[in-house]
Amino acid sequence: MxxxxxxxxxxxxVASGSAGMLVFVALALIHALGDGRLAGQNYTIPxxxxxxxxxxxxxxxxxxxxxxxxxxxxxxxxxDRDIARRADQAKFQVLLFACVVVLSxxxxxxxxxxxxxxxxxxxxxxxxVGAGVQIAGYRRGVPTW
Amino acid sequence: MNRGRLGNSIRELRAGKNNMTQAELGAxxxxxxxxxxxxxxxxxxxxxxxxxxxxxxxNLPITEVFRYEFETTVGEGD
Numbered sequence: 001m002x003x004x005x006x007x008x009x010x011x012x013x014v015a016s017g018s019a020g021m022l023v024f025v026a027l028a029l030i031h032a033l034g035d036g037r038l039a040g041q042n043y044t045i046p047x048x049x050x051x052x053x054x055x056x057x058x059x060x061x062x063x064x065x066x067x068x069x070x071x072x073x074x075x076x077x078x079x080d081r082d083i084a085r086r087a088d089q090a091k092f093q094v095l096l097f098a099c100v101v102v103l104s105x106x107x108x109x110x111x112x113x114x115x116x117x118x119x120x121x122x123x124x125x126x127x128x129v130g131a132g133v134q135i136a137g138y139r140r141g142v143p144t145w
Numbered sequence: 146m147n148r149g150r151l152g153n154s155i156r157e158l159r160a161g162k163n164n165m166t167q168a169e170l171g172a173x174x175x176x177x178x179x180x181x182x183x184x185x186x187x188x189x190x191x192x193x194x195x196x197x198x199x200x201x202x203x204n205l206p207i208t209e210v211f212r213y214e215f216e217t218t219v220g221e222g223d
Contacts, residue, residue, distance in 0.1 A: 074175065074176065079179075141186070142188065
């Protein structure tokens with residue numbers, strides 16, 4: 001099957017986004033089994049590491065593809081940019097929703113753990129939704145003019 | 146609003162140009178082979194500039210390469 005490099009990056013985003021979120025949820029639950037509280041744990045380092053698990057593979061793969069590209073090869077073209085723009089719009093909507101939820105939580109004095117987790121989830125879901133929109137664009141096509 | 150889709154005859158016209166490959170046409174136009182495939186399959190509508198470039202690469206006026214196919218609705222044209 002003929003897959004463009006940008007679609008490959010989108011698939012990597014799906015894999016790394018899912019992995020990062022699953023690893024954080026697993027770590028939080030394992031920790032909660034110890035003292036019975038989710039919110040009381042030291043979540044900072046695992047969360048930052050999981051953010052890197054989510055975004056670093058995309059950076060690395062994109063960098064490797066750029067390095068492996070011959071000078072004569074075309075980079076992302078107008079279709080890639082068009083699909084990426086649609087993915088960015090979808091990501092923005094998810095992040096906007098997450099921002100509203102986080103602000104509401106902050107105003108109501110919710111514990112930091114839950115606020116940070118909501119930001120983390122918003123980031124993770126925005127990456128997944130963006131990658132999903134990109135893959136759908138490559139597979140099913142982009143709406144016409 | 147009259148809705149429709151952008152149709153094209155790129156595949157047939159390529160065949161008439163010494164079987165020009167999708168990669169060759171893409172190189173002339175400045176897009177990837179995958180984009181030419183998507184355009185041929187009607188999965189992507191190129192920008193106006195790329196549409197003109199495709200027509201130029203095929204040495205044809207744009208209207209012979211692309212056409213807008215209007216959807217006809219029941220009762221329309223009666």
